[in-house]
Amino acid sequence: MDGEGNVLAGLLTTAHGFETAIATGRSVISSRRSRGSIATLFYEPSTRTRLSFELAALRLGKSVVSTEHAKDFSSAVKGETLEDTIRVISSYGVEAIVLRHTENGAASRAVAVSSAPVINAGDGDGEHPTQALIDLYTIWREMDRTDNLTVLIAGDLRFGRTVHSLVELLARFHGMHFVLVSPPELQLPPRLTKWLPKTKARFTEYVSLSVALKKHKPDILYWTRLQRERFPPATEFQNLAEQYRLTPKIVSSLPKSSRIMHPLPRLDEIDSKIDRDPRAAYFRQAAHGLPVRMAILDWVTG
Ligand code: NCD
Secondary structure, eight states: OHHHHHHHHHHHHHHHHHHHHHHHTOOOOOTTSOOOEEEEEESSOOSHHHHHHHHHHHHTTOEEEEETTHHHHSGGGGTOOHHHHHHHHHHTTOSEEEEEESSTTHHHHHHHHOSSOEEEEEETTSOOHHHHHHHHHHHHHHHSOSSSEEEEEESOTTTOHHHHHHHHHHTTSTTEEEEEEOOGGGOOOHHHHHHGGGSSOEEEEESOHHHHHHHOOOSEEEEOOOOGGGSOTTOOHHHHHHHTOBOHHHHHTSOTTOEEEOOSOOOSSBOGGGGGSTTBOHHHHHHTHHHHHHHHHHHHHO
């Protein structure tokens, strides 16, 4: 991984420093850090991503301008293109634009016209790279390593953008084995299943969770929500949802050292009784959003 690996290692270490500062109430605002503004532009609903980015900017001593319902309240309503909006916002001298959009590829379109760095905070059913960094950080904090892992990913691997970015990120590490569990309609997109054999990672696909768990002892169970809002009309949602529900009985068969992750929001695909299990790492994972996004903003604007 080399250069890329150094950046990743640097981000993890910086995030850890910020995690400690948050826990001890220590300020990280310093004269070495720029005090500019970041813009958050969200065309799709968000709770964690937008608030953690905005809090991250404030903690670093930056100011934030934001449009939360950009689809309804920005000039998009008047028919302005994303490109024109980005050109204008970047011309205001912001240090970075954090963009969430409904369309796959929107972040790349924004990058092509922006004079400020653009951070992809989720583009349709495409990518969600900052969530993948939070997931990587969580794996490092929980497992004390980021290689030689069996990572079972279940649910909606087709429309779940966090899965796409996570697979692309983890495949760069040594000894990764992805156990991919989903209904045939919701398998990982071909662009990724065609790319994976060119990496160091191995992957095996299953439809049945019980069969997958008989064959593999996962270190990480990465559970996902079925992205109902992205399904083609008339998809049998309920039927699919019932097959991918994580229950206490399934969890009792997992290795003691394993961890359960989920990018959240969780609906009923994880029984809330599991929340008390020490292996349930999803709320710790969500909390890592703040230090990791601080590290990302610090790197991008530093
Ligand atoms: C995810 C997303 O927006 O893709 N949420 C998040 O940012 N943590 C996952 C989801 O919506 O299911």
